[in-house]
Amino acid sequence: MSRLHVYPRLPAPVAEQLLTVHTGRDLLELRTLSATADPRTTWYPTAPYRVPEDDLRALQQTVRAIATEAHWPAPLSKTSGTAFDRLLAPALYRQMTIVPADAASEEVWSFLSLVLLPDVALWRWPNPLRRPGYERIIGRPRNVFRRLWARIHSLGEDVGAQLYEDEAVAILERPTLGAHPRVARAIAHAHLTTAGEAGTARTDILRITARRLRRLAVVVSLESLDDAQLADLMRRYTKEAIDQLQSERTTSTYRPVPTQVQARSGAR
Structure with missing residues (x-):
């Protein structure tokens, strides 16, 4: 060594x-x-x-x-x-x-x-x-x-060489996630293997995942979980982040016709 x-x-x-x-x-x-x-x-x-x-x-x-x-x-x-x-x-x-x-x-x-x-x-x-x-x-x-x-x-x-700059920041600059290498690696691995296959922006997915995990870390000691538990948790949270982002994008593209316009149209 x-x-x-x-x-x-x-x-x-x-x-x-x-x-x-x-x-x-x-x-x-x-x-x-x-x-x-x-x-x-x-x-x-x-x-x-x-x-x-x-x-x-x-x-x-x-x-x-x-x-x-x-x-x-x-x-x-x-x-x-x-x-x-x-x-x-x-x-x-x-x-x-x-x-x-x-x-x-x-x-x-x-x-x-x-x-x-x-x-x-x-x-x-x-x-x-x-x-x-x-x-x-x-x-x-x-x-x-x-x-x-x-x-x-x-x-x-x-793992570290595959992350984009903003993705690494999302993990490492949040002490509840980045201060524990085993937790940080589990997040990054799940992100690269799960979000990397998604048709949505990787960086946005990780931001959502990180926010959710920080809330969870208030009540759950992430570093106390074993490797299998960590891997399962990170995969689940990453998939939920993908679903949330896809839902938000679908909602943002749907613009219902204002009520006033509908009323005028019906009056003709």
Whole structure:
């Protein structure tokens, strides 16, 4: 088994300063400014294994190779951005070998997106409004790299790589569902196998399923159910969500003639 490492941490004030400086810069210039170390970083104090600089350099090369396949530095469309994410997520997770507790640190992901790989981070998620705390670059849960790592960690490679961005958000950004990997994987698996065959929008189905499950989680401890119970529950809730969405769409297309019009028509 690979040894798990901790990563450099970029303090929040420094991260916001770097984001301000990097925003709007040419991507080729950002590549020349990237580095594997910064004198302002800190480390988790008692962790025995710090990630070697060679490993950081290898991670940098891996991410850039995938970005090159996605035609970096050409602007990304929504479709090509999603395709890039799907390629990057499993590769990033496998190569980082990060201590999961260290991955919960905002400062770790700020280091990745603002020191190690600003050329890729700001290519994937530019900051046109020049927001100082832009959540896609600062290391918050929606950070360009953090969200992909978390998706694979919680859902696994096979399932996590198949979800659309909005679908992953619907599961992972709701603590009652995403905080328990076994529950999150059961939701995603049922969604992909059941909703994937439906003739309605997948993302809308998952939103409805998530709302229903959050209400259920108030009275039922989902994580206490065994695997078979979870699988059965998720399949049932997904099918009910499909039925609800289809019913709503049928109702919205039916527009009865107003009573006043009917009355005028009958008077002729």
